Amino acid sequence: MSGFREMRARILSSRLKKPLVIFRETPLFQYFCDDDRCDAVLIENGIIEKIGSRVIDKEFVENIPDDSCCSSMSYTQRKCAVCDEEIQQCFMHPLLSETEIIKKNNSELREIILKSLSENMSGSTENEIGRRLSKDVFSRGFKFFYDPIVAGDINTSEFWHRPNGYSPEKMLYIEVSAMREGLSSLFSETFILTEDDEKIKDYSLILKAEEFIRENFVEGKSTEDLSPLENYRNEGIYLTTPLFPYSHISLPGDNVIIHALDISVFDLWVIKKEYTLRKKVTAVAGSRRATIL
Secondary structure (H helix, E strand, C coil), rough: CHHHHHHHHHHHHHCCCCCEECCCCCCCCCHCCCCCCCCEEEECCCEEEEECCCCCCCCCCCCCCCCCCCCCCCCCCCCCCCCHHHHHHHHCCCCCHHHHHHHHHHHHHHHHHHHHHHHHHHCCCHHHHHHHHHHHCCCCCCCCCCCCCEEEEHHEEECCCCCCCCCCCCEEEEEEEEEEEEEEEEEEEEEEEECCHHHHHHHHHHHHHHHHHHHHHHHHHHHEHHHHHHCCCCCCCCCCCCCCCCCCCCCCCCECCCCCCCCEEEEEEECCCCCCCEEEEECCCCCCCEEEE
């Protein structure tokens, strides 16, 4: 069992003061368990146990405590008290050990994708690039939250483009959201495939916005201090998105004070009539500078 899971289990038990059951249909199940054979996990007194039939595994626990609680995401036939708010309060911030693992996984995910693109991009369609990416990423132990977004040229303007038979010529946007060991990883990048001074200049704006996040998504500042990032927002959607399973500060939203270890994903856009540049930046607030994962 991963150390961060045991520590999180102790936090949950300390907060809830009662057994917690996380059923397999609940997304949080994947955080605590890699065994698809069991029906749920039981967290009691800081200990994680697998619930299921002992016919499948002698180590499984078959009985659920009567005083347990669970997530409302569970099927209606699951009989337990709902404790969603208490669960979420225990996932306000990533643990330091989780941050290090996410950073390592993100780095490896980036390496896999760049290698896959270097071997597969020239002359390929979005579909072909997406299939190869999926194969290469999955082979390294990652599970997808959703199919990779692969968008070339004008297709980059779509918020959620489904790959098709188009062959990118000038630009390519790749987004891969995946999980390994119960923790999220995200790759999001726009590649400029031709020499184009205007696009390169616009991409430098995204890099400046990323540096702005490093300097301003820090403890003690308010979300009002992040208002210049509104210039990089795609109208109609939020500037910030969650990173499973952690809470996040929504922008736009109420003005709140940022605390160390707050975590969010900033969805940065530069939108022009002929093309769109996009990059998602995952940041963890620090005392002086944010950490970009």
